[in-house]
Amino acid sequence: MHSLTLSTDNHRDIAAALAGERWIVACLCAAWCGTCSSYRATFEELAARHPDKCFVWVDIEDNADVVGELDVENFPTLLIQHGEQVAFFGTMLPDANLAHRLVQAQSAQSDEELAALTAASEERRQWQRDCNLRTLLRAARG
Template identity: 75%
Template sequence: MHSLTLNSDNREEVAAALAGERWIVACLCAAWCGTCEAYRATFEELAARHPDKFFVWIDIEDHADVVGDLDVENFPTLLIQHHELVAFFGTMLPDVNVAHRLVQSTVAQSDHELQEQINNNADRARWQRECNLRTLLRAAL
């Protein structure tokens, strides 16, 4: 497996990985969601294409104490973060090539460019307050 699935036994391991320098790509899903189940193989393929990034699969119902306040409207939802900057938060088409292009274009941006987008976009500014996976996981530990 190229991604890690968040569970009650590995929260500290995931928190340590999130605190590192690598880009974070998280898939927010639900066990009952058939689309998410089908997307799992796509997410693994995406992780294999980007071994320098940290990929984590999070069931939002099993880990509601971590992500309970996130407004996940549809599945699968991807969250892409670098350091404390949430660069992307949204629903993803279950197509590995679309996800691959999204990851490539997102990580091609510098932290300065990401900060400019955050400063000029209310939704992106809200992501910083509500969707920062590092902050959410630290609060749950």
């Protein structure tokens, strides 16, 4: 499966694709960012390596109504979550093998391990409040 691309007219379709207990891997980028443009092929390759997960490409400027409040400090930023639990939110070097290992490591955690990690620090607790892509999409749809 290839990645999905969030746009202003497909919020409902993306929300439906993210439903359930699937792992979600979202790349938060900007169209003007050269690193993001070159990372797109790597992200597609990553999606092909993990067909059991839902990969979403999100341009943070075109989709400010969804992700406007997220604190994206650099590009590309990956958001990885399982169900309603955000496992990772941070800048990722544009390296396919590094991203692959990160996705593997996050998705290898049991629900209990993930729950413990999401509550382990204030930063991770903030991810739960602010970075849940499913919640952000629901809020944007009104």
